[in-house]
Each structure stands twice: as C-alpha cells, then as structure tokens.
Amino acid sequence: MAAMTATIxxxxxxxxxxxxxxxxxxxxxxxxxxxxRAIIGPNGAGKTSFVSLICGRxxxxxxEVWLEGQDISQMPAHQRVRLGIGYTFQITSIFPNLTLLxxxxxxxxxxxxxxxxxxxxxxxLNDSAHEALLRVGLGERSGELAGxxxxxxxxxxxxxxxxxxxxxxxxxxxxxxxxxxxxxQGFITLIRQIAATTTILLxxxxxxVVMALAEKITVMDQGRVLAEGTPAAIRANADVQRAYLGExx
Amino acid sequence: MKVRLLPxxxxxxxxxxVIAALLAANxxxxxxxxxxxxxxxxxxxxxxxxxxxFGYGGLLSLGHAMFFxxxxxxxxxxxxxxxxxxxxxxxxxxxxxxxxxxxxGALALRTSGxxxxxxxxxxxQVFYLTTLYFTxxxxxxxxxxxxxxxxxxxxxGATFDLSDxxxxxxAGLALFSLVLLFTLFIIRSGYGRxxxxxxxxxxxxxxxxxNVFANRLVALAISGMICAAAGAAYxxxxxxxxxxxxxxxxxxxxxxxxxxxxxxxTLGPLLGTLVMFYVIDIASSHTTAHLLVVGLVLIFLVLFFxxxxxxxxxxxxxxxxx
Numbered sequence: 001m002a003a004m005t006a007t008i009x010x011x012x013x014x015x016x017x018x019x020x021x022x023x024x025x026x027x028x029x030x031x032x033x034x035x036x037r038a039i040i041g042p043n044g045a046g047k048t049s050f051v052s053l054i055c056g057r058x059x060x061x062x063x064e065v066w067l068e069g070q071d072i073s074q075m076p077a078h079q080r081v082r083l084g085i086g087y088t089f090q091i092t093s094i095f096p097n098l099t100l101l102x103x104x105x106x107x108x109x110x111x112x113x114x115x116x117x118x119x120x121x122x123x124x125l126n127d128s129a130h131e132a133l134l135r136v137g138l139g140e141r142s143g144e145l146a147g148x149x150x151x152x153x154x155x156x157x158x159x160x161x162x163x164x165x166x167x168x169x170x171x172x173x174x175x176x177x178x179x180x181x182x183x184x185q186g187f188i189t190l191i192r193q194i195a196a197t198t199t200i201l202l203x204x205x206x207x208x209v210v211m212a213l214a215e216k217i218t219v220m221d222q223g224r225v226l227a228e229g230t231p232a233a234i235r236a237n238a239d240v241q242r243a244y245l246g247e248x249x
Numbered sequence: 250m251k252v253r254l255l256p257x258x259x260x261x262x263x264x265x266x267v268i269a270a271l272l273a274a275n276x277x278x279x280x281x282x283x284x285x286x287x288x289x290x291x292x293x294x295x296x297x298x299x300x301x302x303f304g305y306g307g308l309l310s311l312g313h314a315m316f317f318x319x320x321x322x323x324x325x326x327x328x329x330x331x332x333x334x335x336x337x338x339x340x341x342x343x344x345x346x347x348x349x350x351x352x353x354g355a356l357a358l359r360t361s362g363x364x365x366x367x368x369x370x371x372x373x374q375v376f377y378l379t380t381l382y383f384t385x386x387x388x389x390x391x392x393x394x395x396x397x398x399x400x401x402x403x404x405x406g407a408t409f410d411l412s413d414x415x416x417x418x419x420a421g422l423a424l425f426s427l428v429l430l431f432t433l434f435i436i437r438s439g440y441g442r443x444x445x446x447x448x449x450x451x452x453x454x455x456x457x458x459x460n461v462f463a464n465r466l467v468a469l470a471i472s473g474m475i476c477a478a479a480g481a482a483y484x485x486x487x488x489x490x491x492x493x494x495x496x497x498x499x500x501x502x503x504x505x506x507x508x509x510x511x512x513x514x515t516l517g518p519l520l521g522t523l524v525m526f527y528v529i530d531i532a533s534s535h536t537t538a539h540l541l542v543v544g545l546v547l548i549f550l551v552l553f554f555x556x557x558x559x560x561x562x563x564x565x566x567x568x569x570x571x
Contacts, residue, residue: 076460125254
C-alpha cells in the first residue's frame with residue numbers, strides 16, 4: 001500500500017534570492033499524490049516564497065518544478081493554474097463588489113477553459129459554482145455581496161474558489177489565520193473532505209491544525225528544508241525543536 | 250440571484266427604448282439639433298470604444314485619438330487617393346484600428362498605470378506627427394475634404410447620399426446602435442466578466458488561471474476597432490479627414506465624455522458626449538470664455554458626482570444598470 005504512492009509534484013534545486021537574501025535556497029521537494037502536507041517554519045523561513053515559486057507567482061532564479069511528469073518551470077502562473085495548481089491567498093483576496101456566486105463563477109469559468117463568451121452554458125456555470133459554495137457551507141448565502149461577509153466566511157469563499165478550479169494540488173497559505181477556535185475546527189473538517197479528491201499543500205502556523213491534518217511535515221528554515229517526516233518524527237527532531245518548536249510557548 | 254451571461258430583459262428593453270427614442274428624434278428634432286446629435290452619435294461610438302478599455306478594463310489610455318484617426322485615415326485616404334467605395338473604405342478603417350490596437354497593445358500592455366498612460370500618449374503622438382509628416386497625402390491640419398459625390402453608400406440595392414442630414418443621422422444611429430448592443434452583450438459575457446474582474450484584482454485573476462495580458466489585449470483590439478469605426482464614420486459622414494482629429498485633444502475628450510456620463514456604464518458615453526456638446530454649445534452662445542464654463546462643470550462633477558451621471562444614478566437608485 002505505502003509503496004503504491006506516486007509523486008504528483010516535485011522541485012529540484014529551486015532557488016530565489018531577494019536582494020542578496022536567499023529566500024528559497026536549493027530546495028528539493030517531493031509531494032505524494034493524495035497526501036496532506038504541511039510546511040512549517042519560523043517567520044521569514046521562505047514558506048510563502050517557496051509555494052509562490054511552485055505556482056509561478058514569482059519567478060525562480062534557478063531550479064525546476066515538475067507537475068505529474070511535466071516540467072512547468074518556465075510556465076506563467078495562469079497556465080500552471082490551468083494545469084492543476086490551485087492557490088489560495090494568505091491575505092484574503094476576493095471580489096468584494098461581486099456576489100459569492102459570481103466570485104466562484106469566475107473560478108468555474110477559468111476551469112471550463114472558456115475565457116471566451118461562446119461555449120459556456122449559464123446553467124453549468126451556476127451549478128458548478130453553487131456546488132463549490134455548498135461544499136464550504138456557504139450555499140445559502142450565494143446571493144450576498146462577498147464584501148459583506150465576516151472574515152471567517154471570506155476565507156471559506158477563498159477555499160470555494162480554490163476547489164471550483166478542480167485543482168490536482170491545492171496550496172493553502174495560512175488558511176486558518178484570524179479564524180476563531182470553532183471556525184478553525186470547521187476548517188479542519190473541510191480540508192479533510194477536500195483531501196479525499198485533491199492533494200493538499202498547507203502552510204500553517206497553528207500547530208494544532210498541522211498535527212490534526214498533516215500526514216507529513218516539511219520544516220523550512222532560512223530558505224532551506226530543515227527536516228521532513230511524519231508529525232511524530234518532526235516532534236522528536238532536535239534540529240526542529242531548536243529552530244522552531246522550541247520558540248513556541 | 251443567478252449569474253447571467255446575457256443582459257437582463259429590463260436592461261435590454263432600456264437600451265432598445267433609447268435607440269427607439271433616438272430614431273424618433275430624427276423627425277422630431279429641429280435641423281440644427283439633428284446636426285449636433287448626429288455628430289454626438291458618432292463621437293459617442295468613439296467614447297464607447299474608449300469606455301471598454303478605460304471603464305470596464307481599468308486601462309487609462311491617453312492615446313485613443315490614434316485609433317479614431319486610424320479609422321478616419323483608413324477610410325479617408327482610400328476614398329480620396331484610391332477611389333475606393335464606402336464599404337471597403339470603411340473596412341480598411343476598421344482593419345487599421347484593429348491592427349493598431351494589437352500592435353500598440355502588445356507593446357503598451359507590458360506596462361501598467363502611469364507608464365501605460367505615457368506609452369499610449371507617445372504612440373498617439375507618433376501617429377499624429379506621422380499624419381503631419383506625410384502632408385503631401387494628408388494635407389495636415391487643413392485636411393482632406395471628401396466631396397459629396399464620393400460619399401454615397403450602396404446598401405440593399407439602393408444608393409444613399411451620406412451628406413444628406415437625415416441619411417447621415419440614421420447612418421450614425423445605425424452604427425451607434427450596433428456598438429451599444431455589442432457593448433451590452435459583451436460586458437455580460439464570460440469574457441466581459443473576466444475583463445471587469447481583472448480591473449478589480451488582476452493578481453487574483455491570474456491565480457484563477459486567466460491570461461491577464463491576452464484578455465486586456467483583446468479588449469484593446471476591440472476598443473481600437475470600435476474607435477476606428479467611429480473615425481471611419483466621421484470621415485464619410487462629415488467629409489473632413491484632418492490631423493486635428495489625431496491630436497492629443499482627441500485622446501482627452503473621450504476620457505472626459507466617459508467620466509461625465511459614467512465610466513463602466515453602457516449608456517454613459519452617449520450621455521457624457523451629449524451633455525458636453527450642449528454645455529459647450531450653450532456656453533459659447535453667451536460668452537467667448539466657454540472653456541471656463543466647461544472647466545467649472547468638470548470641477549463640479551469631480552467634486553459631487555465622482556462616478557459620473559449614470560454611475561451616480563446606478564450607485565444610488567438603479568443598481569441593475571449595466
């Protein structure tokens with residue numbers, strides 16, 4: 001069983017500097033299909049920079065990114081998204097003047113590859129968008145303006161847009177930041193459900209969330225991979241404790 | 250509250266009613282005002298083209314005079330020097346606008362914000378100076394005058410004299426109606442929704458898998474075509490093809506018309522152009538300092554109606570206005 005897993009995404013020698021600071025330094029990384037992987041590390045460890053290189057939001061200085069046997073290193077971000085790398089923003093990024101349904105419909109439209117105005121049926125657009133909203137529990141509020149939602153619900157809308165893209169790999173950048181305790185519990189359940197069909201790459205500061213969700217953890221520090229392993233192994237790792245967990249109260 | 254990819258019935262009705270009212274105006278308006286409105290209709294087409302990129306696309310261009318002039322010269326030069334008839338000349342004008350939109354877009358869309366304004370302004374300046382450089386063919390500011398005999402249109406087996414006031418008005422209205430309905434449909438389409446969303450948050454749209462550059466390029470190409478159609482129509486309806494219409498002033502005017510009527514509203518460009526024409530018309534009959542009055546109107550507008558006339562109406566009373 002364990003031997004049957006396939007790598008869905010990997011990087012080799014991925015690097016990026018910002019003005020002399022090596023934000024991401026020669027990272028080799030392998031993500032198995034179907035897993036929930038958490039990336040943790042102290043502030044400034046390069047976690048967001050690393051996933052930004054994967055999804056193409058920022059360009060790499062060196063190294064490669066592969067998705068399912070395809071080298072996507074040179075592709076622009078929008079093309080990577082279409083190939084199946086979904087990204088949800090650390091800072092909530094939605095369209096406040098549009099309704100929830102219209103927000104998610106944009107993602108559906110992109111997924112249907114109909115940038116054009118000819119071959120997208122209005123019914124299919126609405127059905128798929130509504131389905132994504134139902135999955136995150138916002139189905140009954142689809143007609144409200146996104147800007148009127150409470151913060152926690154805006155985060156859920158972000159996730160709805162993410163799953164409407166039907167990604168192969170969904171990158172969640174600190175999804176539970178700013179959520180209440182009960183909202184966070186709901187989020188954990190939601191991410192477990194999404195993981196049934198999608199590989200999840202999660203940047204997260206809240207260690208309870210990480211321990212509850214992650215099957216494997218990658219620890220980053222100063223742009224490098226410091227350690228990688230099961231939650232139990234990471235907990236026991238002396239380097240990690242020094243660099244990161246030791247600083248936790 | 251479904252997402253509609255087509256205009257709502259009420260907005261479609263409103264637009265058809267506006268067209269019907271303008272049609273009736275051909276027989277109701279006094280001669281002088283019919284002349285004014287026929288010019289307004291053609292220039293409103295120019296403004297609608299501008300509105301597509303500025304209002305809906307969020308791209309502030311200061312060079313749209315070049316697209317208007319591309320149509321003007323594309324049609325004017327082929328008629329004047331090559332003796333083309335109206336239809337192919339009109340096609341040449343639109344083709345010139347499309348080509349220019351694609352070329353300028355491919356280069357200028359590598360920039361954004363202030364840099365985009367400057368780059369488009371410079372391209373337009375190049376176009377303007379080119380029309381002056383080839384004075385032999387264009388006669389510069391003095392311009393070419395298309396005589397009445399070359400301004401006849403073959404349509405549905407009949408010949409129409411485009412210098413006749415009624416024919417001219419109806420031809421202008423036909424073009425206006427076509428572009429108005431086209432705009433109405435395109436902004437509700439998937440493409441239009443993406444364009445508007447890119448205006449709001451381009452980084453978000455990129456990470457939803459949209460090719461932001463291509464989407465904007467298409468907008469600029471369509472805008473170039475519409476503005477060129479207005480320019481070509483201007484040439485054949487009013488018979489004047491001159492460099493004045495390629496000058497920077499004609500890049501600023503559509504911006505003002507659109508701001509006055511309401512950016513990103515379908516009917517705003519018409520209303521803005523109409524109001525501006527009559528403000529100037531009325532002011533200049535009372536004082537030689539009519540530009541002062543225009544300036545005051547604009548200051549008043551910016552202070553109290555920041556969204557323009559229809560934009561304010563939409564924000565306060567009629568949220569369904571497209």
